[in-house]
Amino acid sequence: MFQRRSKRQTFDSKKMKNNGRQKESNVMVAVRVRPLNEAEKEKREQSVVFCPDKHNLQVSQVGRDRLFSFDTVLGPNNSQEDVFEACQVKRLVAMATQGYSCTVFAFGQTGSGKTYTITGPHSVFQEGPHGLQSHGLIQRCLSHLVQVCSTGGGVSLQASYLEIYNEQVQDLLEPRTHCPLAVRGSRTRGFRVENLTLVEFCSVDDFTKLLGEGQRKRRTSSHLQNERSSRGHAILTVYVTTQAVGVDGGGATKGKLSLVDLAGSERVKDTGCKAELLEETGNINRSLLTLGKCIAALVDAKGRDRHIPYRDSKLTKLLSDSLGGTGLTLMIACVSPTASSLPETLNTLYYSSQARRIRPRLSANRGQREKLVSSLQREIRLLHKENLLLRQRLSSFLEAQRPDLEVKHAGSGSSETMTLEEAGPTRPGSASCSEACLLQELSQEKDKLQQVKVELPDNQESSNQQGELQPEESIQLLDTLQNLKSVTSYPPTPPPPRASAHIRPSSPYCTHHHPPSFMPPIRPAEPCSHCHWCPLLYCIGTTGYSLQGALPPLPGLNADRVPRECARTRMGDRHGWESDLGSERLGRTKAQPECVSSAGAFQENSSSQQAKAVVPRPPRSQGRVAPSAPPLPKQPFPLQLVVPGKTVEHAEAV
Numbered sequence: 001m002f003q004r005r006s007k008r009q010t011f012d013s014k015k016m017k018n019n020g021r022q023k024e025s026n027v028m029v030a031v032r033v034r035p036l037n038e039a040e041k042e043k044r045e046q047s048v049v050f051c052p053d054k055h056n057l058q059v060s061q062v063g064r065d066r067l068f069s070f071d072t073v074l075g076p077n078n079s080q081e082d083v084f085e086a087c088q089v090k091r092l093v094a095m096a097t098q099g100y101s102c103t104v105f106a107f108g109q110t111g112s113g114k115t116y117t118i119t120g121p122h123s124v125f126q127e128g129p130h131g132l133q134s135h136g137l138i139q140r141c142l143s144h145l146v147q148v149c150s151t152g153g154g155v156s157l158q159a160s161y162l163e164i165y166n167e168q169v170q171d172l173l174e175p176r177t178h179c180p181l182a183v184r185g186s187r188t189r190g191f192r193v194e195n196l197t198l199v200e201f202c203s204v205d206d207f208t209k210l211l212g213e214g215q216r217k218r219r220t221s222s223h224l225q226n227e228r229s230s231r232g233h234a235i236l237t238v239y240v241t242t243q244a245v246g247v248d249g250g251g252a253t254k255g256k257l258s259l260v261d262l263a264g265s266e267r268v269k270d271t272g273c274k275a276e277l278l279e280e281t282g283n284i285n286r287s288l289l290t291l292g293k294c295i296a297a298l299v300d301a302k303g304r305d306r307h308i309p310y311r312d313s314k315l316t317k318l319l320s321d322s323l324g325g326t327g328l329t330l331m332i333a334c335v336s337p338t339a340s341s342l343p344e345t346l347n348t349l350y351y352s353s354q355a356r357r358i359r360p361r362l363s364a365n366r367g368q369r370e371k372l373v374s375s376l377q378r379e380i381r382l383l384h385k386e387n388l389l390l391r392q393r394l395s396s397f398l399e400a401q402r403p404d405l406e407v408k409h410a411g412s413g414s415s416e417t418m419t420l421e422e423a424g425p426t427r428p429g430s431a432s433c434s435e436a437c438l439l440q441e442l443s444q445e446k447d448k449l450q451q452v453k454v455e456l457p458d459n460q461e462s463s464n465q466q467g468e469l470q471p472e473e474s475i476q477l478l479d480t481l482q483n484l485k486s487v488t489s490y491p492p493t494p495p496p497p498r499a500s501a502h503i504r505p506s507s508p509y510c511t512h513h514h515p516p517s518f519m520p521p522i523r524p525a526e527p528c529s530h531c532h533w534c535p536l537l538y539c540i541g542t543t544g545y546s547l548q549g550a551l552p553p554l555p556g557l558n559a560d561r562v563p564r565e566c567a568r569t570r571m572g573d574r575h576g577w578e579s580d581l582g583s584e585r586l587g588r589t590k591a592q593p594e595c596v597s598s599a600g601a602f603q604e605n606s607s608s609q610q611a612k613a614v615v616p617r618p619p620r621s622q623g624r625v626a627p628s629a630p631p632l633p634k635q636p637f638p639l640q641l642v643v644p645g646k647t648v649e650h651a652e653a654v
């Protein structure tokens with residue numbers, strides 16, 4: 001049927017026995033052997049296919065017998081009623097009413113009895129009512145469906161009937177047009193035929209008339225193996241919709257039952273097809289080959305990311321949910337009993353056995369409302385989990401914060417302890433929440449302050465542990481000491497801090513050369529044009545003060561690594577000030593007592609305006625002097641310790 005097989009692929013009876021019955025498979029495979037027709041009898045052809053029992057099929061070749069096992073085996077003497085009963089078609093009908101997608105399709109060699117099995121004799125629709133014995137599966141399924149649905153109530157039946165001819169979909173229930181219909185696919189809904197006619201029915205007789213009209217529209221041709229050979233695949237789909245049971249819409253289902261009459265595989269030399277039929281034959285065989293590939297892929301593939309080539313033909317697109325989808329599928333392999341048909345018969349039997357190993361998952365197509373309810377329930381479960389997780393995190397957080405949240409309220413005389421629990425639940429936007437946040441902030445600030453407090457003695461100790469001063473440093477420190485004496489002695493009283501943002505130091509210029517009345521608006525760090533002394537740099541370098549917040553740290557002051565003059569130059573670079581202060585100019589900053597007066601004045605201004613916080617370096621007390629920082633002189637300006645987000649005045653208290 002599908003494709004030629006190599007000799008290695010031929011089955012023997014042992015293999016088939018081992019493959020045996022797989023009860024858990026969702027694809028049921030039945031084999032039906034048709035009786036010899038009149039033409040074959042005339043040719044005195046012999047039957048080579050036998051049915052020893054209901055599940056085994058024996059193929060007798062010259063010198064070799066093969067035994068095949070299937071779910072159901074039906075011989076030439078079995079009637080249409082036997083097919084309906086033995087293949088458990090009633091079960092499929094019942095599942096369709098419960099919301100499953102079920103499919104029955106017949107496949108096999110041309111002239112093997114597919115159309116006979118699915119619809120009955122060719123004249124069944126055209127020549128008036130026939131006896132029940134000749135009815136095919138379509139009429140029997142429809143009768144059973146109507147019977148089941150009439151007893152249950154609240155069930156609606158709709159049907160579509162189409163033919164895939166030369167890879168074009170034709171609507172067999174629409175008599176006026178022959179326009180091919182498009183097949184659209186989506187991830188959620190699978191493949192659908194666009195603008196396909198849906199007919200709602202509640203009586204089998206009424207719908208049978210419509211089917212008869214559609215059957216007449218099917219393309220048939222005559223060739224050597226069949227007088228009325230179908231040239232396309234016909235698919236009848238009955239949609240079974242059960243209405244909602246409760247007020248909330250629960251229990252609504254939408255199942256379907258598809259009955260597929262495939263065109264038969266054929267060999268041109270056997271059928272004797274002429275040129276005009278060759279295209280049809282090619283399309284039929286191509287789509288059947290794709291069907292065989294899909295079956296093989298479904299059997300071999302493992303896991304969810306398997307690729308099944310459904311898109312390679314319209315037939316496999318429309319059968320995708322039957323083969324790999326959600327319902328139960330019954331495949332009826334129709335075979336001819338003659339020896340001349342044996343190669344095709346073996347191919348059909350091989351792929352029938354292969355298809356039995358497909359295990360699609362069963363799942364009912366519930367109604368939209370039911371899907372919505374189940375998705376909402378899933379969402380509720382997720383939210384419950386998330387809520388639980390958040391509660392656990394919150395409680396562990398509160399446990400961790402408990403010792404830090406004890407706050408002493410100052411000013412009341414007696415200490416009062418307050419914890420976060422006492423502050424109440426921390427709802428966003430509530431007063432208790434802001435209180436709790438405030439407590440948390442205060443706790444963090446307290447930690448920071450404690451850390452600063454702890455670090456101060458460490459720095460002091462490390463400073464004390466430094467080695468003895470080098471001789472050059474001693475000389476430099478003597479110079480610095482002399483300068484500091486000048487700072488503290490001149491001017492006798494520092495001028496009051498200016499409120500204006502404009503920095504107007506008393507004079508960065510040497511007062512020896514420039515009287516106090518002459519104060520040009522220059523930048524504070526600009527060195528004196530006469531003595532080349534830089535007041536700001538000198539101030540920072542000699543007093544051990546650093547500017548925090550407004551200015552970055554000043555590593556250039558480390559006299560262990562660089563000479564002081566070079567460090568000052570680097571500072572100028574870092575702060576974007578004048579950096580062209582050559583070392584020879586800076587070298588002349590030593591021992592210029594006249595210039596120190598402006599340094600004191602500028603310190604005043606910078607402390608009040610530019611430098612928001614001036615922090616004393618860790619004290620190098622106890623008789624030792626750090627190499628890069630002389631002892632801190634008494635300063636007339638206030639001190640502030642700046643920590644991120646909090647300013648504490650009177651830093652010496654810390």
Ligand SMILES: Nc1ncnc2c1ncn2[C@@H]1O[C@H](COP(=O)(O)OP(=O)(O)OP(=O)(O)O)[C@@H](O)[C@H]1O
Pocket residue numbers: 033034035037076108109110111112113114115116117121122226228229230231262263264265334
């Ligand atoms: N089980 C059967 N009992 C009696 N006659 C049968 C049986 N199966 C098939 N036939 C007859 O064999 C002939 C061919 O059958 P049918 O047209 O159903 O074959 P087919 O597989 O549909 O062929 P094609 O693929 O070419 O359409 C028909 O005349 C049909 O009546």
